[in-house]
Amino acid sequence: MRHIFFILFLSFFTFQGNSQGKLEKAEKGLSQNNNYYSSSPNSRTSSNSSYGDNSLWGGLTMVFIEIGLYATYYGLIESPTEQKHPASKAFITKYPYHSSNRGNYAYNWDGDTNLSRITVTNRFIVENSELYGNHLNADFRFLKRISIEADYLQLWENNTFFGDNSLATFTFLAKYHRVRTEKFNAYWGMGATYIGGDVDELGFTYGIGAEYFFANPMSLELNYNQTLINTRSSDKLNALLNYHVNRFKVNGGYEYLRIGGVGFSTFSVGVGISL
Template sequence: MKNQLLLFFVIIFCGFHSNINSQKKIEKSKEALTESSGVRNNSSSTSSSRSSSSSSSSSDNLFVEVIIEGFIYITYGTFKYGLIGNYNNEEHLHNKLSPYPFKEDSYGNFNSNDSLYKNRMRLDLENSFVYNSKNLFGNHLKAKIRPFQYFYLQTDFHQLYEFDRINDKSYKLSIFQFNLCYDRIRFNRFNLGWSLGATYIGNEVKKAGFAYGLNADYFLSRRISFTGTAKWSSINTHPVNSFELQSKLHKKNYYFSLGFEHLKIAEPTYNFVTLGAGIYF
């Protein structure tokens, strides 16, 4: 257990310090998302952008490969039933939605004891402070509406702020994500699924794009859980991707979280340490 927590904090530390040069990143993201498709200032800037994209996306590709390989490995036995599953043969698909994780130590989001709870609606709310440096930070608010165990709707709102102390300027970026989510696997201590939806960039950009993703939760004993999410989207031919790792300490129907978040908005990338709290209704 201690080794797992140590590895998690090492990942956070490395990601946080890999992105110290954050000056004017928000402005660069906005310019790329609002420019006409295929238009570049000159050939030298195009070459530079490609080189930057290649180097900055290497960490993205590694994380994506790990998630995809894990998804294929876990779902290999049931892959022939597709992304929805076979409700006649897969008992875990009938597991009930719990009032909140660790209401009993034997389960997290779903439980297999039909006598405990009937189908119910649940609302999950979470807010996190995201921090890179004194010049780049923000907030991440998310809400999940679960009408029953079969699927849920999730909304994410990122508000990022960046400060140019030298020129006395400030920039902000608003990111909205709307997704329909489905947990393909619903075990007592583990769930894994996919999402489909849209990403919208506000402020001066005001553009949206199709989005898809993967998500997973693993619930340990001692009321500790780990969450991983990945969302991919494209706006004006540029990637708008988000990756998140979290550890959570659960206390009754609320929890505290510590994690790492990586955003790629056009060419610039953003790495944040996150600190937050959530509650289940």
């Protein structure tokens, strides 16, 4: 009996020392200003005064700078070759598969197209019986290539031993739709994310994503964004299969979240509407 009591006593204190839920660990991982990335000493740059006196080096430097700027612009915005393609002037559709096999964009202005569109989606996500959440997203497309996205993610954890906890994130992205064909579109974006709870921090966010309309009424969607807070990052990745029915869509898929070094592998199901 004394041996059993000793084992239970030791297990109790071991359990107490590790009594943290996943959301609590994630919050602490972001709120603590840890040295997550190893720091390296600042290297001293050698004197380049000789370059200033050499017009040849100065000219070559300007050439390489211009090449870099042009390459960046063409990569992020549009190349001269792409300007000749119908996708360069593609219009926003009223909603995918409106009256044809076109997705989010159409090459010609007709009954399928509109000047702008708002798409609202709500998804329920779950990792297990103790950790689940809700993902609400609104995306406003306008000016053919631009959209503004507002995203709200709320997580809850109800743990018998660790207690209840919750965590909310609010993301705002300005997105540029780089590729705009009738079957495939892709974007990049920048913005900010606020993470509530014990973190209570605002961080810079960038994101990329794409959607492929492979067969009426289906499409595959992939989105990823990363937020930098306190030398740590908050990552969101979702892979969704969409089923479009008129203005509505039903979707399901996989969502991976990494907050403060803690990973969450969740499955999601939801509905959306285009307005």
